[in-house]
Amino acid sequence: MRKFVLLTGFEPFAGDIVNPxxxxxxxxxxxxxxxxxxxxxxxxxxxxTEFHRSIEILQQAIEDIHPEIVICVGQAGxxxxxxxxxxxxxxxxxxxPDNAGQQPIDRPIVENGPTAYWSSLPVKAMVQAMRDAGIPxxxxxxxxxxxxxxxxxxxxxxxATQYPHIRxxxxxxxxxxxxxxxxxxxxxxxxxxxxQGLEICARTAMAEKKDIFLVTGTEQ
Amino acid sequence: MRKFVLLTGFEPFAGDIVNPxxxxxxxxxxxxxxxxxxxxxxxxxxxxTEFHRSIEILQQAIEDIHPEIVICVGQAGxxxxxxxxxxxxxxxxxxxPDNAGQQPIDRPIVENGPTAYWSSLPVKAMVQAMRDAGIPxxxxxxxxxxxxxxxxxxxxxxxATQYPHIRxxxxxxxxxxxxxxxxxxxxxxxxxxxxQGLEICARTAMAEKKDIFLVTGTEQ
Amino acid sequence: MRKFVLLTGFEPFAGDIVNPxxxxxxxxxxxxxxxxxxxxxxxxxxxxTEFHRSIEILQQAIEDIHPEIVICVGQAGxxxxxxxxxxxxxxxxxxxPDNAGQQPIDRPIVENGPTAYWSSLPVKAMVQAMRDAGIPxxxxxxxxxxxxxxxxxxxxxxxATQYPHIRxxxxxxxxxxxxxxxxxxxxxxxxxxxxQGLEICARTAMAEKKDIFLVTGTEQ
Amino acid sequence: MRKFVLLTGFEPFAGDIVNPxxxxxxxxxxxxxxxxxxxxxxxxxxxxTEFHRSIEILQQAIEDIHPEIVICVGQAGxxxxxxxxxxxxxxxxxxxPDNAGQQPIDRPIVENGPTAYWSSLPVKAMVQAMRDAGIPxxxxxxxxxxxxxxxxxxxxxxxATQYPHIRxxxxxxxxxxxxxxxxxxxxxxxxxxxxQGLEICARTAMAEKKDIFLVTGTEQ
Numbered sequence: 001m002r003k004f005v006l007l008t009g010f011e012p013f014a015g016d017i018v019n020p021x022x023x024x025x026x027x028x029x030x031x032x033x034x035x036x037x038x039x040x041x042x043x044x045x046x047x048x049t050e051f052h053r054s055i056e057i058l059q060q061a062i063e064d065i066h067p068e069i070v071i072c073v074g075q076a077g078x079x080x081x082x083x084x085x086x087x088x089x090x091x092x093x094x095x096x097p098d099n100a101g102q103q104p105i106d107r108p109i110v111e112n113g114p115t116a117y118w119s120s121l122p123v124k125a126m127v128q129a130m131r132d133a134g135i136p137x138x139x140x141x142x143x144x145x146x147x148x149x150x151x152x153x154x155x156x157x158x159x160a161t162q163y164p165h166i167r168x169x170x171x172x173x174x175x176x177x178x179x180x181x182x183x184x185x186x187x188x189x190x191x192x193x194x195x196q197g198l199e200i201c202a203r204t205a206m207a208e209k210k211d212i213f214l215v216t217g218t219e220q
Numbered sequence: 221m222r223k224f225v226l227l228t229g230f231e232p233f234a235g236d237i238v239n240p241x242x243x244x245x246x247x248x249x250x251x252x253x254x255x256x257x258x259x260x261x262x263x264x265x266x267x268x269t270e271f272h273r274s275i276e277i278l279q280q281a282i283e284d285i286h287p288e289i290v291i292c293v294g295q296a297g298x299x300x301x302x303x304x305x306x307x308x309x310x311x312x313x314x315x316x317p318d319n320a321g322q323q324p325i326d327r328p329i330v331e332n333g334p335t336a337y338w339s340s341l342p343v344k345a346m347v348q349a350m351r352d353a354g355i356p357x358x359x360x361x362x363x364x365x366x367x368x369x370x371x372x373x374x375x376x377x378x379x380a381t382q383y384p385h386i387r388x389x390x391x392x393x394x395x396x397x398x399x400x401x402x403x404x405x406x407x408x409x410x411x412x413x414x415x416q417g418l419e420i421c422a423r424t425a426m427a428e429k430k431d432i433f434l435v436t437g438t439e440q
Numbered sequence: 441m442r443k444f445v446l447l448t449g450f451e452p453f454a455g456d457i458v459n460p461x462x463x464x465x466x467x468x469x470x471x472x473x474x475x476x477x478x479x480x481x482x483x484x485x486x487x488x489t490e491f492h493r494s495i496e497i498l499q500q501a502i503e504d505i506h507p508e509i510v511i512c513v514g515q516a517g518x519x520x521x522x523x524x525x526x527x528x529x530x531x532x533x534x535x536x537p538d539n540a541g542q543q544p545i546d547r548p549i550v551e552n553g554p555t556a557y558w559s560s561l562p563v564k565a566m567v568q569a570m571r572d573a574g575i576p577x578x579x580x581x582x583x584x585x586x587x588x589x590x591x592x593x594x595x596x597x598x599x600a601t602q603y604p605h606i607r608x609x610x611x612x613x614x615x616x617x618x619x620x621x622x623x624x625x626x627x628x629x630x631x632x633x634x635x636q637g638l639e640i641c642a643r644t645a646m647a648e649k650k651d652i653f654l655v656t657g658t659e660q
Numbered sequence: 661m662r663k664f665v666l667l668t669g670f671e672p673f674a675g676d677i678v679n680p681x682x683x684x685x686x687x688x689x690x691x692x693x694x695x696x697x698x699x700x701x702x703x704x705x706x707x708x709t710e711f712h713r714s715i716e717i718l719q720q721a722i723e724d725i726h727p728e729i730v731i732c733v734g735q736a737g738x739x740x741x742x743x744x745x746x747x748x749x750x751x752x753x754x755x756x757p758d759n760a761g762q763q764p765i766d767r768p769i770v771e772n773g774p775t776a777y778w779s780s781l782p783v784k785a786m787v788q789a790m791r792d793a794g795i796p797x798x799x800x801x802x803x804x805x806x807x808x809x810x811x812x813x814x815x816x817x818x819x820a821t822q823y824p825h826i827r828x829x830x831x832x833x834x835x836x837x838x839x840x841x842x843x844x845x846x847x848x849x850x851x852x853x854x855x856q857g858l859e860i861c862a863r864t865a866m867a868e869k870k871d872i873f874l875v876t877g878t879e880q
Contacts (some may be wrong), residue, residue, distance in 0.1 A: 014439075032386060057388040074438040074440075076439070077439070077440070078440075080439070080845055080846060080847050080848070081839065081841075081845065083776065086311070086410055087309055087311075087335070087336070089307055089336060089361070091306075091307075091361075092437075093436065093437030093438075094435075094437050095435055095436070095437045095438060095439065096439075103435075104343075105434075105435065105437070106431070106433070114334065115307070115334060115335060115336040115337060115338060116307070116309065116335040116336035117335060118335060124326075129266065130841060131842045134838060134839045134842060135842065136838050136842050136843075136848060137840060137842070138843075138845070139366065141309070141311075141362045141365055142361045142362035142440070143440065144437070144438045144440040145361055145437040145438055145440050146437060146438065146439040146440070148439065148440060165267070168360075173440055178794060178795060178796050178849070178853060179794040181741075181796045182791045182794060182795065182796050182797070183791060183796075183798075185740055185741065185798070186740060187668040187740050187847035187848075188740070188796060188847075188849070189838070189848075189850075190849075190851070190852070190853060192852075193838060195849060199817045211326070213325055213326070214325075215314075215315055215323075215325065216313065216315070217312075217313030217314050217315045217317060217325070217364070217365040217366060218313075218364045218365055218366065219234075219297070219315065219316075219364050219366040219368065220294075220298075220299070220362070220363065220364040220366070220370060220393055240635060249482050266458035300625055300626060300627050300628070301621075301625065302622065331556060351622045351623060354618060354619045355618060355622065356618050356621045356622050356623075356628060357622070358623075358625070388506045396572060398575060398576050398629070398633060399574045401520065401521075401576045402574060402575065402577070403571060403576075403577070403578075405520055407520050407628075408520070408576060408627075408629075409618070409628075409630075410629075410630040410632070410633060412630070412632075413618060413630060414539065453754070454879075464682055498711055514880075515880040516879070517879070517880070518880075519880070527749055527751075527775070527776070529747055529776060529801070531746070531747075531801075532877075533876065533877030533878075534875075534877050535875055535876070535877045535878060535879065536879075543875075545873055545877070546784075546871070546873070547874065554774065554775060555747070555775060555776040555778060556747070556749060556775040556776035556778060557775060557776060558775060559854075564766075581749070581751075581802045581804065581805055582801050582802035582880070583880065584801065584877070584878045584879050584880040585801055585877040585878055586819060586877060586878065586879040586880070587879075588879065588880060613880055634874055637864065638772055651766070653766070654765075655754075655763075655765065656753065656755070657752075657753030657754050657755040657765070657804070657805040657806060658753075658755060658804045658806065659674075659736075659737070659756075659804050659806040659807075659808065660734075660736040660737070660738075660739070660802070660803065660804040660806070
């Protein structure tokens with residue numbers, strides 16, 4: 001049987017000409033692997049870096065692809081690790097305008113929606129599997145208050161309210177590409193390693209029904 | 221009329237012999253100021269750095285003091301700013317044991333409690349007031365997964381379920397003191413400035429009924 | 441007998457309206473202490489943030505004050521500690537123009553001067569004395585390639601070639617003031633602590649004939 | 661005609677089981693390229709992370725290989741960029757013991773040697789060539805006070821006093837490999853990119869007789 005994993009990446013924003021999340025997910029488009037007799041197909045979709053329209057495009061992709069797992073991916077400039085996000089919060093608070101010029105401040109993403117949603121991906125199993133492959137990785141407990149968190153919250157709200165049969169959904173933040181840091185002092189990760197990490201995330205999310213025990217918490 | 225602000229600080233943990241949150245709140249014990257004809261009194265209470273017992277001691281202090289505002293304070297080693305926290309999450313995930321040797325992993329703080337609570341303090345007004353006084357300050361969107369977040373969530377759950385008449389509650393993370401960083405390369409803030417910042421937080425929380433408009437969000 | 445310590449601070453640069461080195465040294469102007477029966481007087485002089493003219497003004501101050509010790513002080517934005525500098529190098533390599541619009545690239549400060557000079561201050565004794573007072577401090581092995589290093593090298597060259605009787609000279613880099621980091625995520629140190637640290641540096645430089653044993657090196 | 665570039669890497673130290681400088685230089689062993697009709701051969705040699713013996717092994721390699729260019733390479737844990745070093749200083753000041761248990765404090769590398777030597781490699785041309793290839797790179801103005809700086813100074817002293825016919829020598833610090841940062845929050849760079857960067861350094865050092873104009877300085 002064929003099963004699908006939907007991977008989304010963002011279009012460049014804030015004046016950048018590249019977004020590693022779009023580059024990396026595009027590399028995985030159409031890639032397949034076998035799992036317990038099923039063929040799993042990765043489907044990549046580009047999402048505009050815009051409040052609200054990002055969620056609309058995501059929902060359209062869900063309708064088109066009928067995925068079993070949804071993993072949204074975004075750039076986290078300054079991070080050194082692949083970081084699956086644990087929690088999405090019901091808050092838009094934009095430091096800079098999005099690609100459509102909107103800059104919501106202290107607004108709920110979904111009026112009367114829950115304050116937050118947990119990721120339904122096995123985030124610690126994903127971290128452990130990436131580490132086993134030599135990829136720097138850790139769990140993050142904040143996806144920020146911009147379009148990344150917006151899309152993540154929108155996804156979890158869709159899964160909770162309209163697509164309860166979709167088995168898992170969540171968000172992975174990834175570092176800058178080296179080409180983005182050629183002249184500035186920021187950490188980066190190679191495209192090859194990011195792509196490999198995301199494929200491991202997809203495989204782990206398909207394979208694991210529940211998360212593992214792993215010490216990854218933080219005092220702050 | 222007399223009104224009370226309850227400030228809590230933590231006992232030292234993780235081998236440290238000092239905790240800036242206990243030092244700073246202790247400096248404010250008994251301090252008073254006048255607001256709209258009322259006398260406001262600050263009451264400082266020390267809280268053990270222990271899961272669950274921290275919340276019990278906090279509740280006892282609430283019962284004793286009948287505060288109008290509760291501000292819990294904790295150390296965030298490595299931060300450079302005074303950081304009022306925006307959100308508490310229903311998750312204990314300890315990287316290290318607490319002072320009683322407990323190390324919960326991936327456990328809810330309150331079974332079947334909501335995923336998260338917003339601070340009911342005017343966090344942006346507090347940040348702005350501290351900045352106006354020359355104190356480096358910003359909003360934080362993650363209080364971690366250790367005893368600080370635990371107490372913060374416990375506070376907000378108490379306010380929501382047992383003390384709805386208490387006007388505001390929340391958490392402020394503060395930097396290391398200089399004496400903690402004498403030989404290690406970490407940022408710090410003087411005790412005087414931390415104390416001044418916390419007093420400003422208390423005054424602002426008493427004075428402001430609602431939060432202000434301020435751009436403080438973050439992309440991640 | 442009266443003896444003098446010359447302290448220099450820089451005027452603000454790069455669009456800043458304050459320079460902590462000028463603020464802090466000004467606070468010490470005229471301050472005296474007693475040492476082995478002598479009265480030691482601190483004299484503060486403001487130096488323009490300009491290549492070459494900074495050294496001229498420094499030399500004028502040396503001629504006027506006849507100091508026994510010279511400590512030049514400059515801002516090192518981003519550092520967390522008080523950092524006496526170990527070495528000055530014969531290189532101007534400006535990332536940004538100075539206050540007179542000059543931007544020398546890869547030029548020697550003194551044609552045919554030695555590649556570098558060691559500080560003749562007891563830098564480790566200064567670090568230890570500041571730490572004993574609870575002030576975060578460490579030795580730095582690079583003063584950069586801008587006006588700070590320029591003045592430091594110029595000072596050491598003057599001492600080596602024209603003022604061999606001056607007992608010690610060197611440079612101390614200091615952090616941002618809190619007021620400079622109110623809205624940006626950078627470490628800072630209170631003016632009081634910087635002033636106290638510089639006074640300790642002056643006392644230690646006057647009191648110690650040779651440096652102490654202390655582990656402060658770095659792998660890179 | 662055959663010409664040789666000597667590349668040296670260090671053995672692991674400080675409890676690490678890998679050293680990216682040894683891994684990366686080993687990958688380039690025997691690699692050749694053509695330049696102006698000559699065949700250039702890269703020769704990699706492993707150096708023990710020990711004061712003094714490192715310089716002896718380096719000198720032996722120089723005697724064996726008769727290189728035209730010598731590039732010593734070392735790990736700079738925490739850096740984000742490939743960083744050619746500009747200056748070597750005559751100081752051993754070890755924070756930790758070397759692999760032979762020696763921990764010199766405040767000792768000259770060469771008694772009565774000059775305070776410092778400039779690299780005789782075209783460091784800015786190397787940085788620019790790496791950037792042109794999409795590799796994060798910048799000039800460093802301090803190689804520390806441990807075995808890396810020790811070997812760098814030893815090399816430059818050998819070139820100045822015994823091998824004046826060797827055209828260029830210097831040092832390049834490189835980041836951690838990803839496998840070293842799997843569980844710790846430190847920046848890293850892929851082995852492929854480090855190897856590519858070092859090859860570019862070798863080519864540039866062979867091809868360029870003098871350095872280029874490039875703004876890379878630093879205020880501190």
